[in-house]
Amino acid sequence: MTVPEHAFPVMSATDRIDTLRLTRTPGVGPINFTRLMTQYGSAGAALAALPGRMRKAGRRDDPAIPSVSRMTEELERLEKLGGRMLVRGDADYPLLLSCIHDAPPVLFTLGDVRRLSMRSVGIVGARNASAAGIRIAESLSAEMAHAGFCVISGLARGIDSAAHAAALHPGLTVAAIAGGLDHVYPPENATLQRQIAERGCLVTEALLGTAPQARHFPRRNRLIAGMSLGCLIIEATLGSGTLITADLAQSYNRELLVVPGSPLDPRSRGGNQLLKTGQATLTENIGDILQALPLDLPRREAEPWQRSAGHNPPLTGFSEPSVVWGSPENEGWVDPDVAQKTVCALLSVTPVAVDDVVRRCQFSVSAVLATLAELELGGVVEFVPGGRVALLPN
């Protein structure tokens, strides 16, 4: 359902603080956020129900819901810095990112949020890029910005920095970062990070003061892939983080473009591999990029919990709609406990694709997703960007 922009409900300050508290509660990932908001109609109602839901899902300790005062303080600090919090369903939330199934419930931004919903291309690549790679990144980024595209990257050394810098003059660049908006990383990019906040936009999932850790980077990569019509890879070794971004872009059905390179350079291997398998378009110039990217942006859709005139009336029970589970009287009914045991047996601490879980058991996609979401609430599993799921170490 498409709704005109004026129909997006404006959240109250309390709603926003509750939303932030809900999304910062361990066990509430993007999928459970959608589920809880849809079932309870508001973050406040979901928070009230959460302890009961989590206990029922098997969690022994109380959920670690952040306090109102801590999250109020967080938003005050954000405001003081000149930043904004965007919630899924906000008119300024990145348009393409809102289309992915595990879109982050909240984002923190510093800069011009209009940059987040433009026609955009991700340009990513090696930190230890070659001089040739840097030159290609600069020229393609500048040309894409000249053509009116926003250039999205991850503010890393090498290709990322070159891509940002080349699109900075018209302000057509967005840096997705792994740490908080007030944390400079890498240190030598302090000026570039400030300039992007002034002329383009910075965006992150992390709270203020967060120093980026290795585990944050796949989330950062998800933002780049999710906000872009397509991702251009310039130099990537096999097994590099750049290929994680490429994987994510593919899982979101975005275009993949690769600048080829000599097989003698290990930095060409990752990209050449994508070309060899036909997953990416060989890219030499801006024409190749423009030809590969879709012409149109999708229309902005309301989030499920915004689709009634106001909010949904709170649901009375904890169970999924019967469309997921069927009813005990009907053929094809799935016992949630049986489903949970079956699904758990297919998981390990190494993330596996949710699709693989579905393929290996006899349940529907929606039943598997509901089971996994319930296991997340119970503190048993966590979802990993790119449609994967892992057992949490206990």
Add this chain to the structure above:
Amino acid sequence: MTVPEHAFPVMSATDRIDTLRLTRTPGVGPINFTRLMTQYGSAGAALAALPGRMRKAGRRDDPAIPSVSRMTEELERLEKLGGRMLVRGDADYPLLLSCIHDAPPVLFTLGDVRRLSMRSVGIVGARNASAAGIRIAESLSAEMAHAGFCVISGLARGIDSAAHAAALHPGLTVAAIAGGLDHVYPPENATLQRQIAERGCLVTEALLGTAPQARHFPRRNRLIAGMSLGCLIIEATLGSGTLITADLAQSYNRELLVVPGSPLDPRSRGGNQLLKTGQATLTENIGDILQALPLDLPRREAEPWQRSAGHNPPLTGFSEPSVVWGSPENEGWVDPDVAQKTVCALLSVTPVAVDDVVRRCQFSVSAVLATLAELELGGVVEFVPGGRVALLPN
């Protein structure tokens, strides 16, 4: 029809001299050679009929058939050099080359002719190759030879020379050259050319003493493409001779493989273009080549004029079998004079694909080919390697 090798008729010395005379007569290209041999059963009979055929086809002057003494002398000089003449239909004629529609009627070889019919890969590329390109050519060529393949190239500077040299040790290399066997080109490759003759094989269409000219190179490229299961391109600028070899390989339904390179290097453009359009397989290592090449060689087939127990009985008339033209009484009959005028109007001195001629007129492929062959006998057109045809300047 497949015939066992002992069934290949052994040509007499006179037959061989007549065959050489026939193929060296202007107006008798590979297609007319097949036609004349099939119609008259032997080169001697075809030579006897040739002046009449050519006059009927519109030629005013007598055909320039080389004399018996000149061609005898040519073969004596070849024998003295240690070389051999191979005629289409000979058991030692290059197996894969014999499968193409415009295979050269005769070849001159120096070295081990068994190399000409092995599982082979063409490795070709830029004369002014980069150090990286040379290194890739050397390592892939050595590995392919190690895997038991023969490496075919054109003895040019750069990639070609590197490919030959790397496969020289096991003697698994064939150089297709544009000039005569006794002519060294390029001069700095004198030693390499001699070594290939000693340990591998040299092959050419040119008579002894011929200095290579620009117009000979497409014929040389046809030999490389025609003798190989596939061609590997390492560095090729747009519009380079290497891309002519690639075109020929495609026209013979051979595999195309390309080592990619940076868009900043003009020597990558030709290859990257082939990758971009999906015409070639991106190649980084020997595994990519082995996977792309067909596992089996075709079986050796007899040439049309060898397919009767002995030779065909000479045909009485000049006309094509009625299967080409139909009969005047039948519907669909084509008047050869009308066909000739229609086809001529579609030609110019710039070569066009025979396929394009067929598409633009209402005649069958075989009628168009017969018309063009008749025009070649008449001195009006010439066939160009790669299935193309051009008007001769008068």
